[in-house]
Amino acid sequence: MKLKYLILILLVGLAFTSCSKDSDSDSDAVKTVVPDEINDFVWKAMNSWYYWQSNVANLSDSKITSSNNYANFINGKTPDALFYSLLYQRGTVDRFSWIENSNEVVNVSKIAEVKKSGGFSYGVYPKDLNNVNLVALINYIVPGSPADLAGLKRGDVITKINGNQLTSSNYDQLANTQVSLTLAASVGFISTGLVTTDKAGTVNVTQTEIDENPVAYYEKKVYGSKNIGYLVYNSFKSDYNDELNAAFAKMQSDGINELVLDLRYNGGGSLETAVALAQMINGSFTNKPYAYLDFNAKHNSNDGFENLSDKVKIFNLVDNEPTFQRDESINSLSLTKIYVLVSFQTASASELTIQCLKKYISVITIGEETVGKFVGSNTLYDSPTSNYTSYANRSTKHQWQLQPITFTYYNKDKDVNPTKITPNHEINPYSTFLNLVEFGNVKDPCLKKALELITGQTLRTNTQNTNTSLSFRNDNLASFNPTNAAKGLYIEDFKSLKQ
Template sequence: MKLKYIVKTFLIGLVFTACSKDSGSNENTSTESDEINNFVWKAMNSWYYWQPNVADLSDSKIASTAAYNNLINGKTPDALFYSLLYQRGTVDRFSWIENSNEIVRVSKIAEVEKKGGFSYAIYPKDASNTNMVALINYIVPGSPAALAGLKRGDVITRINGNQLTASNYDQLENTQVTITLAASVQFTSSSLVTTDKTGTVTVTKADIDENPVAYYEKKVYGAKNIGYLVFNAFKSDYNDELNAAFAKMKSDGINELVLDLRYNGGGSLETAVALAQMINGSFTNKPYIYLDFNNKHNSEDGYENLSEKVNIFNLVDNEPTFLREESINSLALTKIYVLVSFQTASASELTIQCLKKYINVITIGEETVGKFVGSNTLYDSPAYDYISYSNRNTKHKWQLQPITFSYYNKDKDANPANIEPDYEINPYSTFLNLVEFGNIKDPYLNKALELITGQTIRTTAKSNNPSLPLIIDNLTAFNPTNTAKGLYIQDFTRLKKQ
């Protein structure tokens, strides 16, 4: 099948582009087709998953040159692109276009990125959904955030001197940001109340190739050797580190696994398939995921199967390059416990939905994002059906990231709106109790340990029983650092030859 020959990705999250996004008319009234907009329309006409549902993407639109030019001309490329999306913001929440000079949202599965080094989640302070706080999920070791003294569980209340709100939280993605932290956090019956620390912390982004295998610990309760693994992105250039983590767990005699995917927004499909094999390993060559494209690309439809091998990559010129193949280290588990949140998406949701067809998967936490669609990057290379980077038109730097396929488990079961956890945890309960990874004060980890051991795991966790509403579109729009990874299928050797 042809799937391995093109780049595909699941990508989620609100895209904060520079000033070009939806910037309106460029007053182009030429009788000829605008070159860039011609690329935008034709690439979308070919690949967009919902192309049959969008009247302006109908093949009939190109029958009349004058009508076609009237449709595509007189708009900026991004304005045209967003006008072609199917029920944008409701059905299609994830497609975007970018000019590579203004990239804010990455579309890679392995790369060095400009980052501050702190992952965060945004929470409303009350039901008005106006004033916000940002809870720091974790800090990348050695990052600017780490050097600035930030730590997991810190609460950000102000940004550049202003109260954090639904209108300015995106400034946390600026190249440099000055933040104020909370000195105290309390809950009333209807709101989250904070007081500020004196002074501020400034974080300036730097180049980071974050290791997504963030934490591993063995916990022993009687005969239960419990592995706790925090995995924050499906990055193919860390396949060897992930495989090594499972080798360590094998040597540690792990017979129970808590897999923490709360902050994992997706990544490499190949890595996702390998992870399933590492967890169990008994279903080699069996189908794992089914991908479905639009009718113009039915030849791309098909399964990805479980394999006993995993490809190892290294970054060369910031692109993953094949190094070798490794045998997968498998734990032969028939049950796992997965920690999830409203930031869990894409390849993480795939892991839950597809793996549960083979073993028992217990989920603990919150409803996930609900992203069961994906994308392949489209370039201005019409002779190569818009999928060749090396053969692209170099006179401009626009590229598209539209939804181009949906995915299903091996039985092609209909996907839910999102994954509802088997055991729900109030997301606000992490405030005051989010210390270092592995600390049993963490209510999510604590619940998993209780389910595994059948015991009450006593802690010194601070009690708070907030009843705040968690609205704002499941908060997925408010977590840009955690929702940009996506899910790819990629044959890197073939890609380099294009």
């Protein structure tokens, strides 16, 4: 009996020990980590579409082979911190991708958009060789905007923001909801930079919602047999395709046989609008290839040509998104040469217009080196069932959306793009100071040069001589120019791509 009792005790003990081991095993089991929903969207959309996906180790498909490792990697970061950590050589190779939460005020300009703005466009210039103190030159004012009502004018020079000298550390405050601006009363030039004196008082501007018409100015100038059209076009906004087409109809009726196209302040926009603009300028190459788009290896099916068409799509804004309304026949001028004004703020769709159009007609550029943005993007939404491209099918739990670089483009011959476009006729950017008055005034050095090239005449004006040897190239200027990163080349509808 004692032996049996002993055996029984041993068996019970073993059973207890076994149960204890099972319990320990349960407590040590690897728990499933749930990935953050928004960050999951950010990573997977970038993994699918980002142009440089294969160059970024943290976007490798191998990242999702272990669900827990993947979740641990993406969790614990804000969506924007995760996004920017995934960019390829951010700031050097990729200077243009961004993420936004539409609940927040962001500094962007899209293919079609009503946005908060003070209504003044500006370029930022180093005041001296140290590139610390800056001034901002107002490019133009949107009619009826807060800036217009406050009395700001094209050519005004901003020296201070909210009472402080404009610098490389605070110039981004120019995009704030409310700003107090100090303007220069005079601008002088010495060998090492600008010398300014300030006006008394300040100009206060409060932002409001503006749907800016990018067809900013048109004028017919007549010199002998030359009927010259001067068109200022500030953004490739697809909700203003009808206004752009109407401007070319007006030029048709005016008998325009020469065109000066001012893209100095145009940072890009809609690909379809860019293609339509080429047709409006010439019109003789319908259905011919215009631009070639190249996506990453996961989207080779989207590689292909955008062809010239005799129709332009007309869009209206619905929920601040471009919504197709109708096709409209394009009004063409049948020009074989145009003159394009460019600057360190000219980018993307504007550069596409120059690079692709010159394969068909003569394109003479005047001004400064351009940004060098030969890449584009499409907006990515949290709509995984539609491969992140559908606005209608997006998750409504949040309002994050991505604008990463998803393709690069080439002209019809797929020529390698330059780093930047160097104009045929360079104009010192500082020569515009004191000479930038209303659009169309021939005091403007770039416009004056274009008119002289067209007419073969030397135009006499009361242009003020800046007497400056300053010639800061836009590799300095671009780093201080918020417009450069704000715009780009965008695609409305992937179904429109020609294969």
